Amino acid sequence: MQQHVALDVAGHGHSSADHAGGHHWEVSWAPMAISFGTMFLVPLTFVFALVYKMPLVAILCAGIGTPLVLAGIARWVHEGATQPSAISNVSPVGVGVFIIGEIFIFLGLFASYWMMRLSAGDAWPPPGTPHIGTTLPIIMTFILVGSSITYHKAEELYEHGDKKGFLTWVVISMVLGAAFLGCTIYEYSHLIHQNFTPATNQFSAAFYSLTGFHGSHVIVGLACFLFVIIGALRGGLHKMFVKVAGIYWHFVDVVWFFVASQVYFW
Amino acid sequence: MTTATSTDFHDKSGSTLKEWIFTTDHKRVGVLYLVGAIAAFIVAGIMALGIRLEQMSPGESGLINYFVLDFAKTMPTGTAYNVALYFHGAAMILAFLIPALTGFAANYLVPLMIGAPDVAFPRINALSLWLFWAGILVALMTFFVTDKPDIMWTGYPPYSVTTTANTALYVFTVHLIGFSSILGAVNFLVTIIYMRAPGMGWDQMNIFVWTTFAAFMIQIVFVPVLASAVTLLLFDKYMGTGFFDPTRGGDVLLYQNLFWFYSHPAVYVIFLPAVGLLFDIIATQARNHVFNYKACVYGGIIGILAITGEVWIHHLYIAGMPDWLRIGMMVSTLLISVPVGLLLISLWGTMYKGAIHYNVSMWYAVVCLFLILVGGLTGIPLAITSMTVHLSETSFVHAHFHFIMGLMATFAVFSAVYHWFPKITGRSADSAIAKWALWIKVIGTQVTFWPLFIIGVQGMPRRYWDYAMFPQFETYHTIATAGAFLIAIGVILMVGGWVWSAFYGPKTDSNPWKSKSIEWTHAESPPGPGNFPKPVAVDPYWTPYNYIEWDHDKY
Numbered sequence: 119m120q121q122h123v124a125l126d127v128a129g130h131g132h133s134s135a136d137h138a139g140g141h142h143w144e145v146s147w148a149p150m151a152i153s154f155g156t157m158f159l160v161p162l163t164f165v166f167a168l169v170y171k172m173p174l175v176a177i178l179c180a181g182i183g184t185p186l187v188l189a190g191i192a193r194w195v196h197e198g199a200t201q202p203s204a205i206s207n208v209s210p211v212g213v214g215v216f217i218i219g220e221i222f223i224f225l226g227l228f229a230s231y232w233m234m235r236l237s238a239g240d241a242w243p244p245p246g247t248p249h250i251g252t253t254l255p256i257i258m259t260f261i262l263v264g265s266s267i268t269y270h271k272a273e274e275l276y277e278h279g280d281k282k283g284f285l286t287w288v289v290i291s292m293v294l295g296a297a298f299l300g301c302t303i304y305e306y307s308h309l310i311h312q313n314f315t316p317a318t319n320q321f322s323a324a325f326y327s328l329t330g331f332h333g334s335h336v337i338v339g340l341a342c343f344l345f346v347i348i349g350a351l352r353g354g355l356h357k358m359f360v361k362v363a364g365i366y367w368h369f370v371d372v373v374w375f376f377v378a379s380q381v382y383f384w
Numbered sequence: 385m386t387t388a389t390s391t392d393f394h395d396k397s398g399s400t401l402k403e404w405i406f407t408t409d410h411k412r413v414g415v416l417y418l419v420g421a422i423a424a425f426i427v428a429g430i431m432a433l434g435i436r437l438e439q440m441s442p443g444e445s446g447l448i449n450y451f452v453l454d455f456a457k458t459m460p461t462g463t464a465y466n467v468a469l470y471f472h473g474a475a476m477i478l479a480f481l482i483p484a485l486t487g488f489a490a491n492y493l494v495p496l497m498i499g500a501p502d503v504a505f506p507r508i509n510a511l512s513l514w515l516f517w518a519g520i521l522v523a524l525m526t527f528f529v530t531d532k533p534d535i536m537w538t539g540y541p542p543y544s545v546t547t548t549a550n551t552a553l554y555v556f557t558v559h560l561i562g563f564s565s566i567l568g569a570v571n572f573l574v575t576i577i578y579m580r581a582p583g584m585g586w587d588q589m590n591i592f593v594w595t596t597f598a599a600f601m602i603q604i605v606f607v608p609v610l611a612s613a614v615t616l617l618l619f620d621k622y623m624g625t626g627f628f629d630p631t632r633g634g635d636v637l638l639y640q641n642l643f644w645f646y647s648h649p650a651v652y653v654i655f656l657p658a659v660g661l662l663f664d665i666i667a668t669q670a671r672n673h674v675f676n677y678k679a680c681v682y683g684g685i686i687g688i689l690a691i692t693g694e695v696w697i698h699h700l701y702i703a704g705m706p707d708w709l710r711i712g713m714m715v716s717t718l719l720i721s722v723p724v725g726l727l728l729i730s731l732w733g734t735m736y737k738g739a740i741h742y743n744v745s746m747w748y749a750v751v752c753l754f755l756i757l758v759g760g761l762t763g764i765p766l767a768i769t770s771m772t773v774h775l776s777e778t779s780f781v782h783a784h785f786h787f788i789m790g791l792m793a794t795f796a797v798f799s800a801v802y803h804w805f806p807k808i809t810g811r812s813a814d815s816a817i818a819k820w821a822l823w824i825k826v827i828g829t830q831v832t833f834w835p836l837f838i839i840g841v842q843g844m845p846r847r848y849w850d851y852a853m854f855p856q857f858e859t860y861h862t863i864a865t866a867g868a869f870l871i872a873i874g875v876i877l878m879v880g881g882w883v884w885s886a887f888y889g890p891k892t893d894s895n896p897w898k899s900k901s902i903e904w905t906h907a908e909s910p911p912g913p914g915n916f917p918k919p920v921a922v923d924p925y926w927t928p929y930n931y932i933e934w935d936h937d938k939y
Binding site: 141142143144145146147148149150152153154156157160161162164165168169194197198203204205208209211212213215216218219220221222223224225226227229230233234237238241244315316317319320322323324327 | 402403405406407408409412500501502503504505506507508510511513514515517518521522525531550552553556559560566567569570571573574577578579604605606607608609610611612613615616619622623624625626627632633634635638641642912913914
C-alpha cells in the first residue's frame with residue numbers, strides 16, 4: 119500500500135533535462151469538451167428553459183452538455199494523473215490565486231446584501247420573513263468545521279503513505295459535506311414551505327444568493343473529494359490534487375463563517 | 385501554418401487539424417485567441433459602420449435593422465440601433481481588446497519572453513481559450529434570436545430587467561469570458577512568478593511581462609465582482625429578486641457601482657498590456673534600453689495597480705452620490721495621471737537618442753504615442769466634476785474613450801501583430817500595402833473622432849440614433865461616417881495582408897529585428913513545441929533591452 123502511493127507521487131516531477139528533446143505538440147480534447155459542454159449545460163439550458171419556455175430544447179441542451187462536461191473532467195483527471203506537468207508543485211499557488219477571485223465574488227454578493235440591509239434602517243427584517251432558527255446553522259457550522267479537520271487528518275495519513283486510512287477519512291469528510299448540504303436542502307424546503315422564496319423580499323434574495331452560492335462551492339468540493347477517491351482507488355492519484363482539494367475545502371469552510379455570521383446572526 | 389525553418393527540433397507532423405484545435409500549447413492557444421478576437425473585431429466593426437450610417441443624417445436611415453439581421457424590420461429603428469450599440473461595445477471590449485491583449489499577446493509572448501517551455505497549466509490555458517470562444521458564440525446568438533439584447537455593454541438596470549430583450553445572453557457572455565479571464569489570471573500569475581528562466585530577476589523582465597502581470601492582478605480581483613453583479617441581474621430578471629429594484633428595497637446605483645468597480649479597472653487591463661507591447665516594439669526598433677525602467681515599473685505599472693480600484697465612481701458623477709465622495713474620486717482619478725505620465729515619459733524616453741528603424745510596426749507604435757496623448761489629455765476634463773456635468777453623456781466622452789481604447793489599444797495590437805508576425809509565421813507582413821492600410825486608418829480615425837469631440841462640447845448626446853433636435857450637427861456626423869468607412873478599408877487591407885503574408889509573405893530568419901529579447905534570440909521562428917532547443921538561462925547583467933554596452937559597475 120505505502121509503496122503504491124509513493125510511486126504515484128514520484129514521476130510527476132519536472133526535470134529540466136526534458137527540455138532538450140522528445141517534445142511534441144501536446145493535445146487534449148478535455149478543455150474543449152468542458153468549455154462547450156458548459157456552454158450547452160448552463161447558458162443554453164437556462165435560455166431555452168427560462169427565457170423561451172422551450173423545456174424540450176432545454177433538456178436536449180442539458181443532455182448534450184452534461185456528458186461533454188463529465189467526459190471532459192474524467193479525461194482531464196486521467197491526463198493530470200498520468201502526464202508530467204509543465205512545472206511541479208505550483209498547483210496550490212494556482213488554487214490560491216483562484217481563491218482570491220472567489221473571495222471577490224463573495225464580496226460582490228456581500229456588498230449587495232450590506233447595501234440593502236443598511237439602507238433599510240429599522241425596517242429589517244423586511245415583511246414576509248419568517249423566523250429563521252439559529253440552531254441548524256450552528257449544527258451546520260460544526261459539521262463543516264469537522265469535515266475540514268477530518269480532511270486534514272486524511273492528508274496527514276496520505277503523507278505517511280497510509281492509503282486505507284486516507285481513504286477512510288476522505289469518505290468521512292465527504293459524508294460530513296453531504297450532511298451539510300442535506301441540512302441546507304432541509305432548511306430551504308422548510309422556508310419555501312413558509313412562502314419564503316428568493317422573490318419574497320430583499321432579505322430572501324440575499325439569503326438564497328449567499329447561502330446558495332456557498333452551497334454550490336460545497337458541491338464542487340464534494341466533487342473534488344469524489345475524484346480524490348476515484349484516483350486513489352485506481353492508483354493514479356496526484357499528490358498535488360489531494361492538496362488542492364484540501365485548500366479549496368478549507369476555503370469553503372472559512373467562507374461559511376462569514377456567510378453564517380452575516381445571514382443568521384446579524 | 386507552415387514551418388519556415390527546418391531543424392531536428394521541429395516535429396513536422398504537428399500541423400494537422402486535430403493538433404491545432406485540441407492544442408494545449410501556449411503559442412497555438414495564442415493564435416486561436418487572435419483568430420477569435422479578430423473575428424469579433426470584424427463583426428463589431430460592421431456594427432460600428434451601421435451605427436455611423438444611422439447617425440449620418442438626423443432622421444431614420446432604415447439601414448440599421450439589416451446590420452443586426454432584422455430583415456423583416458420587426459424592430460423599431462431605435463431598438464435595432466441599440467442592439468448594434470450593445471454588440472459593438474460588448475464585443476469590442478470583452479471579445480476583442482481583452483482577449484487580443486491578455487489572450488493572444490500574453491499567451492504567445494509571455495512564456496517565450498521569460499524563457500519558459502509553456503505556461504504553468506497548459507490544459508487550463510486551453511480551457512480559457514474555449515470558454516472565450518463559447519462566450520463569442522453566445523454573444524453571436526444575439527443576431528439569431530428575435531429578442532435581441534439592446535442594453536448597451538453596461539446592462540444597466542432597471543432597463544435591462546424590465547426590457548423584453550434577452551438579458552440572459554449578455555449575462556452568460558460576461559460569465560463565460562469572465563471565467564476565461566479568471567483562469568487566465570491563475571495561469572499567468574503562477575507562470576510569471578515561478579517559470580522565469582534561471583537567473584532572470586524581476587528587474588530583468590520585458591515591460592510587456594510586467595504589464596501582463598499587472599493586468600492579470602487586476603483581472604483576478606475585479607472580474608469576479610462583475611460576475612456577481614451580472615448574476616444578480618439575472619436573478620432580478622428571471623427569478624424575481626429585487627436587488628436593483630428601488631421599489632423593493634434594492635438600488636440601481638448598486639449595479640452601477642459593482643459594474644464600474646470592474647469596468648474601470650478593465651480600462652487598465654487593456655491599457656497596460658497595450659503600453660507594454662509598445663515598450664517592447666519601440667525599444668527593439670529604436671535599439672535602445674527602456675528609459676527609467678524602475679520608475680516605469682514600480683512607479684508607472686505598480687502605481688496604476690495601486691490606484692486602479694479607487695477611481696470607478698467617476699463613472700457615476702452624474703448618477704448620484706454625496707459631494708464629498710465626488711471630490712475624493714476626482715482626486716484619485718486625477719492622481720492616476722501620475723503613473724500614466726511616468727509610463728509615457730519612459731515610452732518617449734526610450735526613443736530618445738535611439739537608432740530608430742521605421743518599419744510598419746514602429747509606425748503603428750509611433751501613431752499610438754499620439755493617440756495616447758489625445759485620449760489621455762481629453763480624459764482630464766472628464767475627471768473634473770464641474771466639467772463632467774457638462775460633458776457627461778455627450779459624444780465628447782464617446783470620442784475620448786475611443787481614442788484611448790478603440791484607437792490606441794487597437795493600434796497597439798496591430799503593431800504587435802506586425803512586430804511578432806515573423807516569430808509567429810516565419811514570414812514578414814511588412815509591405816507597401818501594410819503601410820497604406822496604416823495611413824488610411826490613421827486618417828480615417830482622425831476624420832471619424834475629431835468631429836465627435838467638437839459636437840460633444842456643443843451638446844451632441846451619446847447613443848442617440850435620431851438627433852432631429854440638433855440639425856446643426858449633421859455635417860459633422862456625415863464627415864465622421866466617411867471616416868468610419870475609410871477605417872473599414874484600412875482594416876480590410878490589413879487583415880487581408882496578414883492572411884496573404886502568413887502563407888506567401890517573404891521568409892525571414894529567426895531574428896529579423898536583431899532584438900535582444902529571449903523570444904527572438906533563443907527560439908526558432910516559429911518556435912516548436914517546448915519553445916527552446918536548449919533550456920534558457922540568463923546572467924545577472926542580461927536585460928531584454930541590452931542594445932547599448934552597459935558599464936556594469938554603474939548598475
